[in-house]
Each structure stands twice: as structure tokens, then as C-alpha cells.
Amino acid sequence: MSYLVLARKWRPQTFADVVGQESVVRTLQNGLKRNRVAHAMIFSGVRGVGKTTLARIMAKALNCTGATDDKPCNVCESCREITAGNAVDLHEIDGASNRGIQEIRELKENIRFFPTKSRFKVIIIDEVHMLTTEAFNALLKTLEEPPEHVYFMFATTELHKVPITILSRCQRYELKRVSFVDLVAFFAKIATQEQVEISRRAIEMIAREADGSVRDGLSLLDQIFSFGGDRVTDEDVVQVLGLVDQQIFVHLARSLLTADLAQCFDLLEKIYVAGIDLKRFTTDLLAYLRALLICRTSPRPEALLDVSDQELAELRGLSADHSPETLAMLFQLLFKGMTEMQYSAHPRLVLEMAFIKAVQAGQVTPAAALLGRLDEMIKVGGGLQPLPSALPAAKEAEKPPAVVPPKPPVPPLPEKTPDTSREILAVIEPELDSKVQKLEPLVGKIAEPKNREKKGDGAASQTHTKDVRKNWDSFVAYVKERKPWMAQVLKLCENPREEEGKLLVRFDNPSDGTLLQEPEHVKDLSVYALDFFQKDLRVRISSRGDKAGGHGEAVLDGPKEERRVLANDPLVQTAVDVFGGQVGAIRTGPRFR
Ligand SMILES: [Zn+2]
Structure with a gap:
């Protein structure tokens, strides 16, 4: 007996056999029960999720002559013919190779005649999006008024390529990627039935590789079963799939996060010697880092990740020790490395460089946290005491984002x-x-x-209001107790005064006022001014070169100028001095949450 590949052997023959498409299956079955099946339907979804399989099961159910309510029965003549692939009234057309108007004309000619044996003629067109415009147009009229004895079933991986005129005449069924859990359960069942001994972990590797496609997973199983025989080891799977053991990613991520460069290089050497494609490896490493980031930030990571419970616990453990910013930065640096690898003749060098950068960047402290600490220090110490050792390299603007201390910052105040x-x-x-x-x-x-x-x-x-000009210094002192950094900025302003109910705060150097101009800070300043001067003053922040008066908003030349100004902001410079860091990439987009 010739060998039947698993994908064919295990092709679902009934609705109950279909894996991971519960809602579509339920809708189809309800339609059958209530006799409300559209004469044209389209199944869409990624490859190998069961589009043509469902179309075939529908064809069977429509023509089934079995006595049972639960159709298809799979025992009547019609069902058996369709299963065997020799039903005369079921026409399966490959849209990719029969895409012209001539084929559609022939088809239209054919459906004019009544079915030979069954109740209905069923036309299945796979990859229907490949049809030419003329072919679609020729089909349009038929779809508008399909003959009573004909059902059209289309399948496509690219729904957006199907003309809307066609889509609007079809009942649509969108098949989703099959979930990791469903795939694992299905493959485990097959392994048992095929009497192959294989570990849960190996099955999970295959399911992850299948990426939501049952057929892809089944062909991988095929390969592995024929390689390993009745007993498949985890190593077999790793070898056949050209995979990297998940543990390598765990070790590598940990080494990167703990700045153990030597270990990183050792692991990379192992991968290289094993002959694993480095680009593919980097993609998988990124997937692992993404999983870490998701674990750290999402309340329900299990919903977003294709991992087992044990792997999830492992991911949780590793990610908990690092800030989302650190994980995001590591991801960014390696993503950049991966992009560069595509064009490089020396992918290994590029990857090593990415490792070095990642390790150098170290642990990222969010700027907001730094500012908070800065505030604390100013409060406690009554002033700033920059660390003398922290000054070098402050001006060396390099890639890593935010203010990146090269080593864990030392508490700068005498305890x-x-x-x-x-x-x-x-x-x-x-x-x-x-x-x-x-x-x-x-x-x-x-x-x-x-x-x-x-x-x-x-x-x-x-009578108890205070004059702005006379009491400015006291006001700055008042602000200092509440927001030390703001007081530092206010000290830089020139000739602060009150004019027509406005508090005019003007800076000689445009960069000095940039931070203060953020709406939330303007609001805080207004509140402080009201409390202190006992006057409701509208705060206006301006700088030399602004349009008359300024409107509490920065007038800047463009993003480049904005970045330059931010880098020279006195507060940022103070932070750089105090924490001994350096200004890296400056981001002005929405904050990372
Ligand atoms: Zn039947």
C-alpha cells in the first residue's frame, strides 16, 4: 500500500474533525439545518487552515442522502464519492492555473446542465483571487442569479484581492489561524494514533513552527516521523526543523540582560558551528525578546504568546527583573541588527556588534524616574552636587535611548x-x-x-496679593519646595513680570524654557502662581525669537532643532552630570507604557 501523507490521511471528513474553526463550523451547520445556505460563499484565511476542506465538507453535506440529521453522513454514495475524489458533480478548479475568461466561459457552459447524479453541482474555486478581471466580470452575472442547482465555493488566502463586486455577492467565512493549543492537541492525537512516541516539548516545537497552519504542521510531522521512526527525540525535531533549542534563547537573553558579553559570544559560536542560519536565528531571538516584553507589560501574556505553561513561567521569571524600557531597548537594538544583517555579507559580525551595543546600553532607567530622583536629591540636599567622576563622555551622543548610565548610578549625596x-x-x-x-x-x-x-x-x-517682580525669588523658592527642577528652570528666566493678568516668563535661550512649555508643566506653574501670588495669572512662556508674546508653546525650527534643544536642556544636562550618563537617542513621540 502506498504511503498517504498525513495531511491527506488526516483531512477532516466531517465538521467535527475540523480543527480550531468552531465559530465558522457552527455558522455553516446552522445554515444547513435551517436550509439557509447561500449559493455563493467564500472562505478566506492563511494557508492550511481548512478553507477547501470546509468547502468540500459543505459540498458533501449539501448532497448527502444519508438518513442522519448530522450531515455529512460519510456513508451514503454521494459522501463516499466526494471523499474518494470522484464525484462527477463536484468541480474543483485551481484559480491560479485556470484564471482566464475562457475557463470561466467553459464553466458557465457546464453549469447550465443539471447535475448528473447528485442534487447540486458544487463548484469550488481555490485561490480565487488569481482570476483575471475579465474572468471575474464573466462570473459576476452568474453569481447575481445563480441557478438553483449550483453552489459556488471560493477559497482565498488574499481576500483583499477579490473584487468587492464579487465579495458582495458571497457569504463570507473568515477562518482564523489555528491556535497553538489546538495545534498541540491535534498533533498529540495524531502521534498517538500513528503510534509514534514523541515528547510534549517536541510537539510544541512543531506547533510553534506551524504558525497557525494545520497543513504546515502536518507536513513537518511527516518529515519528523519518517526521520525518527516510532520514537522521535527532541533532538530529532530540532535537527529536522533546523531549529535552535529554546534554552539557547533563554541563556542568550539572560546573558544580554546581565551584560555577560563573553557568554553571548560563546552561545553565538555554538549556533554558528552548528550551521544554523544566523538570520533565521536572529528572527527567533527577536520573537523570544518580544515574548519577554509582552510578559513584562501585558496582564494576560498567555493570550498573546504561543508558549507552554512552563515556558510562560520561565519568561515571567526572566522578564520580572528588568524594566519594560530595558527590554524594549534590547529588542530595538537587535531588530536594528537584524535589519542590517539582511544587507551584510558578514551577518555574524553584525550580530556581534548588536550584542555589544545591547550590553553597553545596559539597564535603562526611564527619564521620568530619573527626573523624580533628581527632584528628591534637590529636595534633600538643598542643591545639586554633581559627581566629579561623572563628567567625561557626557557630550558623546551615541545611539542608546534615554539617559543611559554606564553603571548603576551611585547615590550622589553623602548619606x-x-x-x-x-x-x-x-x-x-x-x-x-x-x-x-x-x-x-x-x-x-x-x-x-x-x-x-x-x-x-x-x-x-x-490686599494680600503679591507683586510678581518683587517676590520672584521667594516664588522660585516656593516652587523649589514643590518641584525642584522647575525652580532651577525658573531661575534662568529673564525679567519675569505680570502684565494684563498674564505671568510673562521669558527665556533668553530658547532651549531653557522647552521643558517648562509642556502643557502639564504650564498648568502646574499656573497653580503655583495662583497659590503664591494669590492672583489668577495666565502663564505665558516665551523666548527670544518667539512670535510676539509666545503662547506657552515652543516655536521651533523642526524636529532636528527640537532634539538639539532637548539635548541642551539645562535639566537634561544636570541629569547627565549628576548620574554620570550620556544623552542617547532622543524620542519625542508618545511615551512607552
Ligand atoms: Zn452522506
């Missing part, structure tokens, strides 16, 4: 500062207490007029 202040506090406290006790009787008397002032009407509070 004793808070302690000493606490000690001093402890000394004064008892003294204070006694004074407060003495003062207490007086407090009520003093508080009374104060309260009255606070609660006073508009006219009364008007």
Missing part, C-alpha cells in the same frame, strides 16, 4: 545629610515643645484675625 538634620531636629524638639506650650494660650488670639483674613471677600484678599 549622613539626612541623619545629621534629624539629630539637629531631635535637639531642638524639646526646646520647641516647651516654647509651644508657653505660646498656646496666645495662639487662639493670633489665629482669629488670621482666619478672618483668609476667609475674607475678594477685596480683602486682593
Whole structure:
């Protein structure tokens, strides 16, 4: 007996056999039960998900003469003929090789006649999108008023290439990629039935490789079964599929994230010696990094990833130790490496370079977190104390994004500062207490007029407003307690003043005011100004060269200028000095979440 490939041997013959298309199957079965099957239907989806298979099952069900309700019965003559592939009233046409108007004319001629044996003639056109425009046009009229005894079933991998005039006359069924879980279950079942011993892990490798296509997976199984015989080892699968053991990716990602360059190179050497295609390897590595990133950021990574529970736990463990920014940067750097590899005669060198960059970039701290820490330090220390060792290389603008410290930043303040202040506090406290006790009787008397002032009407509070120009320094000090970096920026402004209900903040150097001009910061500044000056002032930030007055928005020459300005921003420079980092790529797009 000749060998039947698995894809044919295991081709579903009933609706129940179809893998992973539950909703489409249910719709089709309901249509059959209620006798509401359209005379033209189109099945779309990626290759190997069961488009023509479903069309055939439908053809069987329509012509089935079995007594059972659950059609097709697969035992009546019509069913058996279709299964055997010799039903005279079922016409299967390959749209790719019969795409011209002549073939369609012949087809139209053919369907004028009644079916020979069955109730209906069924025309299945595979890859229907390949038909020529003329062929489609010739088909159009027939689809509009199909003869009662004819059903058209189209299958296509590229639905968007089918003219809308055709689509609008068909009932559409969109088949999805078969899920990883469904594929694993199906392949495991086949292995059992075929009496082949194969591990769960090996089946998962095959299912991942099948990428949602049952047929692709089945041909891989075929190859592996004929290679390994009755007993397939994981190594067989790795070898036949030209795969890299998943553990290599785990090790490599860990080495990259822990900056173990030597280990990275060792692993790459192994891959290289094994003769694995480096481009393919990099693609798989990227897929692994993507999985890490998804694990770190998504609340339900299992819905997005084709991985087993054990792999998911492994991914979770590794990703938890690193910030999403770090993982995203690693992904970006290697993605860039992969793109460069496409055009390089030395892919290995390119990949090594990408590893080096990734390791050098190290751990990325989000800029927002850095700013927060900067604020803390200014608050505690009462000023900035740049680390002397941190200055070199500050101007060397290179690729890695955000502010990237070459090593974990050292807490820049002498640790004793808070302690000493606490000690001093402890000394004064008892003294204070006694004074407060003495003062207490007086407090009520003093508080009374104060309260009255606070609660006073508009006219009364008007008298307590403060002049902007005279109190600017105190205002800056007030802001410093709330947002130290903003105070630093405000110190740079020239001739701050109030004019017609506006607080004019003007910078000589356009770059100084850039950060302050962000709407959220303008809003904060307005609130501080209201609280401090007791006036509702509209904040206007401008700089030399702005259009008259400025509108709280940056007037910049373009993205390039904007980046230059951002790089020279005093706050960024301060951060660079304090943390001893360097300005890398500057991104102005939406923030990473
Ligand atoms: Zn039947």
C-alpha cells in the first residue's frame, strides 16, 4: 500500500474533525439545518487552515442522502464519492492555473446542465483571487442569479484581492489561524494514533513552527516521523526543523540582560558551528525578546504568546527583573541588527556588534524616574552636587535611548545629610515643645484675625496679593519646595513680570524654557502662581525669537532643532552630570507604557 501523507490521511471528513474553526463550523451547520445556505460563499484565511476542506465538507453535506440529521453522513454514495475524489458533480478548479475568461466561459457552459447524479453541482474555486478581471466580470452575472442547482465555493488566502463586486455577492467565512493549543492537541492525537512516541516539548516545537497552519504542521510531522521512526527525540525535531533549542534563547537573553558579553559570544559560536542560519536565528531571538516584553507589560501574556505553561513561567521569571524600557531597548537594538544583517555579507559580525551595543546600553532607567530622583536629591540636599567622576563622555551622543548610565548610578549625596538634620531636629524638639506650650494660650488670639483674613471677600484678599517682580525669588523658592527642577528652570528666566493678568516668563535661550512649555508643566506653574501670588495669572512662556508674546508653546525650527534643544536642556544636562550618563537617542513621540 502506498504511503498517504498525513495531511491527506488526516483531512477532516466531517465538521467535527475540523480543527480550531468552531465559530465558522457552527455558522455553516446552522445554515444547513435551517436550509439557509447561500449559493455563493467564500472562505478566506492563511494557508492550511481548512478553507477547501470546509468547502468540500459543505459540498458533501449539501448532497448527502444519508438518513442522519448530522450531515455529512460519510456513508451514503454521494459522501463516499466526494471523499474518494470522484464525484462527477463536484468541480474543483485551481484559480491560479485556470484564471482566464475562457475557463470561466467553459464553466458557465457546464453549469447550465443539471447535475448528473447528485442534487447540486458544487463548484469550488481555490485561490480565487488569481482570476483575471475579465474572468471575474464573466462570473459576476452568474453569481447575481445563480441557478438553483449550483453552489459556488471560493477559497482565498488574499481576500483583499477579490473584487468587492464579487465579495458582495458571497457569504463570507473568515477562518482564523489555528491556535497553538489546538495545534498541540491535534498533533498529540495524531502521534498517538500513528503510534509514534514523541515528547510534549517536541510537539510544541512543531506547533510553534506551524504558525497557525494545520497543513504546515502536518507536513513537518511527516518529515519528523519518517526521520525518527516510532520514537522521535527532541533532538530529532530540532535537527529536522533546523531549529535552535529554546534554552539557547533563554541563556542568550539572560546573558544580554546581565551584560555577560563573553557568554553571548560563546552561545553565538555554538549556533554558528552548528550551521544554523544566523538570520533565521536572529528572527527567533527577536520573537523570544518580544515574548519577554509582552510578559513584562501585558496582564494576560498567555493570550498573546504561543508558549507552554512552563515556558510562560520561565519568561515571567526572566522578564520580572528588568524594566519594560530595558527590554524594549534590547529588542530595538537587535531588530536594528537584524535589519542590517539582511544587507551584510558578514551577518555574524553584525550580530556581534548588536550584542555589544545591547550590553553597553545596559539597564535603562526611564527619564521620568530619573527626573523624580533628581527632584528628591534637590529636595534633600538643598542643591545639586554633581559627581566629579561623572563628567567625561557626557557630550558623546551615541545611539542608546534615554539617559543611559554606564553603571548603576551611585547615590550622589553623602548619606549622613539626612541623619545629621534629624539629630539637629531631635535637639531642638524639646526646646520647641516647651516654647509651644508657653505660646498656646496666645495662639487662639493670633489665629482669629488670621482666619478672618483668609476667609475674607475678594477685596480683602486682593490686599494680600503679591507683586510678581518683587517676590520672584521667594516664588522660585516656593516652587523649589514643590518641584525642584522647575525652580532651577525658573531661575534662568529673564525679567519675569505680570502684565494684563498674564505671568510673562521669558527665556533668553530658547532651549531653557522647552521643558517648562509642556502643557502639564504650564498648568502646574499656573497653580503655583495662583497659590503664591494669590492672583489668577495666565502663564505665558516665551523666548527670544518667539512670535510676539509666545503662547506657552515652543516655536521651533523642526524636529532636528527640537532634539538639539532637548539635548541642551539645562535639566537634561544636570541629569547627565549628576548620574554620570550620556544623552542617547532622543524620542519625542508618545511615551512607552
Ligand atoms: Zn452522506
